[in-house]
Amino acid sequence: MKKTLIASAIAAATFSGAAFAADGNMSASELAAKMDSMPQVYGNIQYAVDYTDIDGSGSGLDHFDNGTTLGVKHDHEIMPGLTGFLKLELEGINANNKASSSGIDSLDEAYVGVMGDGFGQLWVGSDDSLYESSIAKIANFHEIGTGLDGSYTTGEGDLIQYKTPSFGGLTLGAAVQINGETDAESKSYPYQLAATYAVDAFELAVAMDSNDGNTGYSKDGFDGEVVDPAELDDNNENTYGVRATYSMDNVSVTGEYQTRKDVSKEFGVIGVYSMGANQFSAAYQVVEDDAPGASNGDKEDVIALQALHNVSDHMYVYVESFFYSADNDNEYAVGADQKTRTAVGAVYYF
CATH class of the missing domain: 1.10.287 (Helix Hairpins)
Structure with a gap:
């Protein structure tokens, strides 16, 4: 320093x-x-060593930053029963390589909002979308991530999101993204709707994403520039998803299904077992190509295994292994339809 x-x-x-x-x-x-x-200041440093083997196309070892972040959050009582809150989370630190790091250079989350027991929660800014937080649990569960997810395309920026209070276990939500002419070729207002019902050990969620506008806006790095019309999403079909989770003592099982006409279908299931400071999980996901053309019906699947150990209240280590296979003979490299990946990582957080 x-x-x-x-x-x-x-x-x-x-x-x-x-x-x-x-x-x-x-x-x-x-x-x-x-x-x-x-305000509360929080953060973490995440390191991982990854070994990838592509069938018939070689293997490689890599050490990388798996998402080091630094953030600040705050809340205060506006009036009895109503609280205002803020969160700002920054990333892009590249903590594994000083030579390639320019410090904090990107945004993960930034939003402000209000919440109350009788009001629900309303927040504005950049955050995980309502659809993602309701349905896409398996791809986001793993530290490394399986890379297989649904076909929802509304990004995580310029969102206005709202969730109702719980009505006997039922929570409703809606979100809209405000895309102006400076962000895409023309104005668009992608929206999402979700409903979650939780009773005892069971939780059921259904959601949809209208997928209007640009598929990459505020999700893949567009930064206010006018987007080339060729990059706009010309498939205006909705994405629909459903998720069910059952939790009992130290075991939970989750299944999810997502579909979008003429794009893809995704199915996944994961089981998680906790034992003291340890956590073990096994998951299976499969994505089927539903786009018109020669690849229609092609599938890609993955088996994902995780073992995680909490070293202390501020540190944990893990091992994750992923076993991929695909109908497409050239999915991972020329002539390669199988891939394995194993990562060992550590996270220190405060």
Whole structure:
């Protein structure tokens, strides 16, 4: 760390102490209240070593940053029963390689909102979309990720999202994305609807994504530029998904199904078993190509295994293995329809 940065940190700490002292003899409860009103800073560093073997096309070993982030969040009571909140999470640190890192250079989440027991939750900004958080659990469960997911294309930026309070276990939600002329070829308002019903150990969720507009907007890095019309999504079919989860003691089982006409179908199931500080899971996913043409009906599937150990309250390690196969003979390389991938990783978080 540079000396100037250390000096700045010492100066900030000294200033904070002086500011508290200026308030006079502050009581312990007043000091606690002042500290509680400050934002919470959190973050993590994630490292992984990955070995990939493509059948008939060689293998390779890689060490990489698997999503190191730094964030801040805050909430406060606006009035009794209504709370305002904020979250800002940054990434792109590339903590594994100083030579290729330019520091924090990208955004993961940024939103503001209000919530209350009788109001529900309304938030605006960049966040996981309502459809993704309701349905797409298996691809997002793993530290590395299976890479097989549904065909929903509404991005994670410029979202206005709302969820109702629970009505006897039933929660409804809606989201809309505001795409202006500066973000895509023309204005569009992709929307999502979702419903989740939870009772005892069972949870059922259904959702849809209208998929209007550009498939990559705010999801694959478009940054305010006008998008080439060739990159716009010309398939306006909706994506529909359903997920069911049953949890009992230290075991949970989840199944999900997603479909979009003339694009693809996805089915997946995962079982998770927790034993003390350890977690084990096994999952299976299959995606079928539903697009018109020669590849229609082609399938790709993956078996995913995970073993995770919580070393402490702030650190865990894991091993994940993925076994892929595809009907397409050239799916992973020329003449390669099978691939295996194994990763060993560690995460320290605060």
